[in-house]
Amino acid sequence: MDRVLSLTCAAVVASSLAQAARAADAAHGKELFSAKCTVCHNADRDAGNKIGPNLFGVVRPSGSIIGFSYSSAMKGAGVVWTPDKLAAYLAGPQKMIPGIRMTFPGFSNPADAQDVVSYLSTLKQQPARTAAE
Ligand code: HEC
Structure with missing residues (x-):
């Protein structure tokens, strides 16, 4: 019984460590976004479209x-x-939506796709554009 309990504890610790690691991933996602996406996309609130939409x-x-x-x-x-x-899309854009014009082939590492999504998810937490601006 003790052994089961300590295995359970080890699993809980491992999964919270994994969550802590996931929490830091938006920073990695931002790097990936700069490296792989900004050639075609802006993600700044006030920037326009490029080859791909904002x-x-x-x-x-x-x-x-x-x-x-x-x-x-x-x-x-x-x-x-x-x-x-979004994570499924970024793993294989053409696979998910055949015929689109986005020629990015997709991330082969699903964790990279998740990290970019984490980064993109932080952006909506900035203040929304208001009519007064
Ligand atoms: C070579 C240019 C190119 C690259 C690189 C690229 N995209 Fe795109 N993306 C596009 C185009 C073009 C579209 C619009 C596709 C269409 O209308 O068929 C698009 C559409 C999208 C959409 C759908 C947006 C909407 O308004 O529905 C998302 C989300 C997206 N891209 C995310 C990304 C991310 C994240 C990356 C980097 C991992 C990336 N793209 C890399 C060109 C690109």
Whole structure:
């Protein structure tokens, strides 16, 4: 019984360590974003679109940036971007939504996709743009 208890404790400690490691990942995601995404995307609240749409606060319906000319595949995708859907998308954009114009091949390491999603999720915590600005 003691052995079961200490194994359980070890598992709990290990999983909270894993969570602590995940919490730091937005910083890694930001680095990955700079390295892999900024060639086509801005993620600053006030910046415009590039080859790809602005990704500030991207937890929103897909294909919804006004003034960005989406492919009909992306326009018709009907996805609401959640962290899970974004992670799946970033693992294989063309696999999830065939026919889109985003030529990024996808992260082969699922943890990298998760880290970029962690980073993108921090952006909506900045103050929203208001009419007064
Ligand atoms: C080579 C250019 C390119 C790269 C690199 C690229 N993207 Fe894209 N991305 C696009 C284009 C173009 C679209 C719009 C696709 C369409 O309309 O078919 C898009 C669309 C998206 C969308 C959907 C946005 C919406 O408004 O629904 C997300 C999310 C996204 N990209 C995230 C990323 C992330 C994160 C990275 C880096 C890991 C990345 N992209 C790398 C070009 C790129």
